[in-house]
Amino acid sequence: MQLGVKNNQQMNKSSINVGLIGFGIGGQVFHAPIITSVDGLRLHKVSARRPEQLEILQRRYSDTRIVDNADAIIHADDIDLVVVATSNDMHYPFAKAALLAGKHVVVEKPFTNTTAEADELIALARQQNLRLSVHHNSRWHSDYLTVQKVAASGRLGRLVSFEARFDRFRNALRPNAWREADLPGSGIWYDLGAHLVDQTMQLFGLPLAVNADLRIQRPGAGAVDDFDVILHYPNQLKASLKGSMLVKEPTPRYALYGMDGAFVKPGVDPQEAALRAGLSPKGDPDWGKEPREIWGKLNVLENGEDRIEYVESERGDYPAFYRNIYDAIANGKELAVLPEHARNVIYVIEMAEKSWAERRTVDLQF
Numbered sequence: 001m002q003l004g005v006k007n008n009q010q011m012n013k014s015s016i017n018v019g020l021i022g023f024g025i026g027g028q029v030f031h032a033p034i035i036t037s038v039d040g041l042r043l044h045k046v047s048a049r050r051p052e053q054l055e056i057l058q059r060r061y062s063d064t065r066i067v068d069n070a071d072a073i074i075h076a077d078d079i080d081l082v083v084v085a086t087s088n089d090m091h092y093p094f095a096k097a098a099l100l101a102g103k104h105v106v107v108e109k110p111f112t113n114t115t116a117e118a119d120e121l122i123a124l125a126r127q128q129n130l131r132l133s134v135h136h137n138s139r140w141h142s143d144y145l146t147v148q149k150v151a152a153s154g155r156l157g158r159l160v161s162f163e164a165r166f167d168r169f170r171n172a173l174r175p176n177a178w179r180e181a182d183l184p185g186s187g188i189w190y191d192l193g194a195h196l197v198d199q200t201m202q203l204f205g206l207p208l209a210v211n212a213d214l215r216i217q218r219p220g221a222g223a224v225d226d227f228d229v230i231l232h233y234p235n236q237l238k239a240s241l242k243g244s245m246l247v248k249e250p251t252p253r254y255a256l257y258g259m260d261g262a263f264v265k266p267g268v269d270p271q272e273a274a275l276r277a278g279l280s281p282k283g284d285p286d287w288g289k290e291p292r293e294i295w296g297k298l299n300v301l302e303n304g305e306d307r308i309e310y311v312e313s314e315r316g317d318y319p320a321f322y323r324n325i326y327d328a329i330a331n332g333k334e335l336a337v338l339p340e341h342a343r344n345v346i347y348v349i350e351m352a353e354k355s356w357a358e359r360r361t362v363d364l365q366f
Contacts, residue, residue, distance in 0.1 A: 021082065038319055074097050083108075105132050111346055143268065151256055193243060207239070210352050212353070225244065263296055267293075290315075
């Protein structure tokens with residue numbers, strides 16, 4: 001169901017005041033520079049305490065007000081949209097408080113730690129007639145957009161297998177890293193796996209069943225740092241999703257296999273690296289453009305002949321997420337990432353955990 005808008009006054013606002021809760025890596029890299037690149041969104045307040053965070057805010061966002069707690073954003077009369085970019089355990093309580101305070105909300109992925117929490121937030125947003133979305137920005141990765149285009153082209157024939165990987169190499173634990181601690185929502189299955197599950201369901205719809213292998217491989221780690229998950233689809237299509245913190249040699253990010261050929265995509269979307277380097281998409285004509293050397297390889301059988309070609313990558317476009325958020329709030333447009341989409345991601349994540357705990361394939365009932 002499409003969520004409504006706050007009120008007519010909100011519909012007519014040309015500038016939407018945004019309050020960003022959390023200014024760790026998520027807030028610094030994936031939210032603040034993108035929000036400030038989108039016309040109509042104004043980064044009005046940010047909650048931050050650490051000296052290094054304050055320094056970045058004062059240097060890059062001098063017109064933004066700095067507050068030291070979430071309540072100063074959630075209950076502020078001059079905030080229209082609250083963005084929750086905190087540790088996973090605070091997604092649900094901060095989003096709930098913001099909705100109850102009459103604010104539109106964007107939540108960093110994963111949406112919540114449980115399906116029950118997601119269902120409650122969706123019902124509350126509907127009751128409050130507010131916009132609620134989840135930051136599944138990987139839908140606008142250059143590599144994924146290219147895979148999406150090739151899958152839709154039909155050149156591979158009936159698809160039989162989809163493989164996607166999201167790897168890191170970090171053989172030593174980071175001190176005080178909540179993502180690696182034994183906490184609800186921690187580990188790369190919730191963190192990186194959420195991206196892959198969402199992308200897969202955008203490509204193929206809701207899966208029928210899940211079979212998962214979720215391991216903790218590094219000494220001292222408290223949360224999953226390796227996953228190998230298969231989503232089952234009709235017509236013998238399977239999606240294999242993998243991620244690990246111990247992959248030193250790059251592997252293909254995506255592979256599509258069909259009755260008539262294959263498409264293999266190496267390399268990674270360039271936007272995160274650019275953002276970490278302090279760059280902004282605003283005014284950059286080459287933003288999200290991949291170099292030719294990581295274009296994907298298409299190998300198909302067409303008219304009885306083998307054909308090999310390299311497919312120019314689509315451009316990555318992180319700002320598209322927040323452009324849509326502005327249009328949804330200000331102009332009544334449909335949300336690109338509905339909260340129901342993100343809720344289904346959490347359900348698959350939970351059922352994968354059940355699959356691993358019980359060492360069996362689990363049927364899915366959405």
